[in-house]
Amino acid sequence: MSLLVALTLPAAGCVGKPAGTDTGQNADVREYTLTISSNALAGGKNAAMAKWTTEYVIPKFVEAQKAKGINATVRFEGNGADDKDYKTKVALDLKTGGGADVQEIDGIWLGEFAQAGQAKPLADLVGQDKVDAWEGWSRIPPAVAALGDFEGRRYGVPVGTDGRVLYFNKKLFAQAGLPADWQPRSWDEILDAARKLKAVPGIVPIQLNAGTAMTEATTMQGVLPLLAGTGKPVYDNGKWQGATQNVKDVLGLYQTIYSGGLGDPLLQQEAKGRDKSFAQFADNKIGILLESDYFWRAVLNPANGVAKMADRDSAVGWARIPAQRPGSGVGGQDFVSMSGGSIRMVNPNTKYPRQAWELLQFMNSFDATRARVADTPQITVRSDVNDEVLKGDPMLTYVSKEVLPITRYRPGLAQYTPVSAALQQATADVVAGKSPDEAAAAYQQAVVKAVGEANVATG
Known part of the structure; x- marks a missing residue:
């Protein structure tokens, strides 16, 4: 039996009714709390990702929300587990109505989560117009964006990839x-x-x-x-x-x-x-x-x-x-x-789907993506970031420009x-x-x- 149908007690996080039938749920609140989860831990596994999330994403996003008169609290749920154990934890959280509002998962798990009803298309959570309006899609090659797709629907935003x-x-x-x-x-x-x-x-x-x-x-x-x-x-x-x-x-x-x-x-x-x-x-x-x-x-x-x-x-x-x-x-x-890579998705259980999508867009913006790679030449999913950070590395530039537009992914x-x-x-x-x-x-x-x-x- 798949791990995705196992049962456990509700996990800490955004426990609430699935937002799939109400794309405007809590859209106008002026105060809210969100959580971000990924298999990264300060001083441990994927430490750079954990540091970027806590030291750049959270304070910058909270500051941007405050400028709009919104009081946002964002927390990071770090993990440092084996990938299999992390998958089990995420699956159990989602199954029981819990889990972080913004989840990072391996792209190869997406189909399994979607078939179990534990991942939902972004359009079902926040509205197709809200999804289509994000400028980032024009900067991500369609073949790369496909990492976050399943059966013709878009579930999330790719975090990184390779070729x-x-x-x-x-x-x-x-x-x-x-x-x-x-x-x-x-x-x-x-x-x-x-x-x-x-x-x-x-x-x-x-x-x-x-x-x-x-x-x-x-x-x-x-x-x-x-x-x-x-x-x-x-x-x-x-x-x-x-x-x-x-x-x-x-x-x-x-x-x-x-x-x-x-x-x-x-x-x-x-x-x-x-x-x-x-x-x-x-x-x-x-x-x-x-x-x-x-x-x-x-x-x-x-x-x-x-x-x-x-x-x-x-x-x-x-x-x-x-x-x-x-x-x-x-x-x-x-x-x-x-290619391989992970994706970030909005948890169907979140009480704040619009706000979680706004956070997800912020995390995959040009500035946030550029800050994540810092001075290390590394392929990102955004072509505009790649144009800047890879200009000194002809091989990685080649992958970004010539390989990513024609790539394919494993079935999730x-x-x-x-x-x-x-x-x-x-x-x-x-x-x-x-x-x-x-x-x-x-x-x-x-x-x-x-x-x-x-x-x-x-x-």
Whole structure:
């Protein structure tokens, strides 16, 4: 049984009747109290977010309300729990009519919360006109704003996001006779580059995450962007992909890479395989690697990366992930990507929906977003903030301008977790020597068991 239907005692916070049937509830009050919740804690997990909330958002918002003659009190409910435990707490709070007025949740949880009635579309809470009037929507690419959408309705505002690209080592590319401005336009062109890199001694031409040891990294930095490149995401028109031709094509690419000596199959089976791949790339031992912008700013960062690469800025190139063939990606796209991130939403139980929405807009305004990132180059969901804070970082600017407008997100449904695990196992089977057809058949059995045969597409 889903955690979202569990019961507990009401939690502290905004306990009241759901506001979904009264978008003007308490709209004209001159004094109110709101709470903000996120999985952040001063001196602990996501400490910078907690500091920004308490030292910037709350005093600045209260000051702005006071200037309008409104006495607002805003409190921060910090958490420092494991993501699973935090999700459980939020779900139980919402189920029993409690919880903070403004909630931050992982975007992948949204569909599950919405289906359980514990998240409501913003328009149902504050009115469509109030939602549409926010200037921020014009600054957030539609593909990014989709993180806060479910089944065509807008539930919240994305907090932050990322994008996935192909990284490549320019020094190894030069040795292989490949261009420094490489941009493949198909899977075949990726494979052509990998085969040329194979001639460079002592290196792995391409690292494409596979197997169960890399867990969700296999799905997000491997299977899902490749599936998007075949034209169909893993969840489409209410059904999960089973042993479709799309899935078989993705597994076929894995087979070509790992049975053809273009990738290191043993690396995919090691418990620390992903970390090892990071170190190998930084040591000029991997030619091409699919990863998120995290790889650039936190892994290879010459100053404080986990696998520092002293010449990162000159030696590392990046390119968009091509569709299987030009135009074959989702929506007819030539290039694809996947992103993750969290969203902020208005609690359906709040007694002050209009005020909570005003606070939510304030938290995602230009000034507040700019204050949150401070002087650290970091991709935000707002293009106007990115234009300012990323201008000194060409890679992150590239993701903001070229990748975010074409990105996609994981389906925010509880069933995603077992489907993702099944995809990881399918890639592990191929790396171990099974054919794409065999791996796809076993994958379909696992998905049918997890979601039911009626919810699986096979065509």
